[in-house]
Amino acid sequence: MSSASSGRPAGARDRDSAGRARNARPRDGLGRPLPYGADGVPRQPEGVVRTPEETVAEAQALLDAGRPFHAHEVFEDAWKSGPEAERALWRGLAQLAVGLTHAARGNVTGGARLLRRGAGALEEWVADTGRRTPHGMDPSALVTWARELADAVEPGAPHAVDAAAQAPRLSGGR
Known part of the structure; x- marks a missing residue:
């Protein structure tokens, strides 16, 4: 679709209120961009500061709904806004969510x-x-979940995995 047919001027870029480039295209439940004007799922707002408990609860709800890409964005906010001592935790959780997204x-x-x-x-x-x-959360159970899912899909799953059915339980693995 060209810029002209999308309703945007040729060469125009999506920008936020501060002028930073942002992709405003709607996305599907797995975070894939859809054409401008298509119905997508609600996007996670960026830069939200949540308590760790709010982060875990919101990410779990998104994982349970089969939206791991969006859970990744919640973890990314925690990684960027949380204390330095926890950044690697949240980054690891974001990687798990993106891994599930790709699978x-x-x-x-x-x-x-x-x-x-x-x-x-x-x-x-x-x-x-x-x-x-x-x-x-139980990182040990999440590590087991992640490695088991990786082992199951790596040889070449016959089809994409069901993100909701394969979603981990953050508080105790699956």
């Missing part, structure tokens, strides 16, 4: 790679901090 989109190689990267990040964070249940 659900049918990119099993990328999905498996990101699931393993996120699992490694969580293991490293626990080893570095000694915290076994941050904010009620």
Whole structure:
């Protein structure tokens, strides 16, 4: 679709109120961009500062709804706004959500790679901090979930995984 047919002037870029480039295209439940004017799912607002408990609850609701890309955005906000000591935790969780997103989109190689990267990040964070249940979550169970899903999809799943059916339980794995 050309800029002219999208209702935007040729060469125009989506910008936020501060002038930063932002993609305003609607997205589907797995975060794939849709054509301008299409009905998409509500996007997660960027830069929201939440308590860790709010982050976990909102991300879990999105994962349960089969929207791991959007859960990744919630984790990314926590990673960017949270205390330095927890950034690796939230970044690892974001990687798990993106890994599930890729597996659900049918990119099993990328999905498996990101699931393993996120699992490694969580293991490293626990080893570095000694915290076994941050904010009620069970990183050990999440590591197991991520590695099992990566092993299941890596050989080439016959089709994309169902993101909602494969979603982890943040407070205890699946």
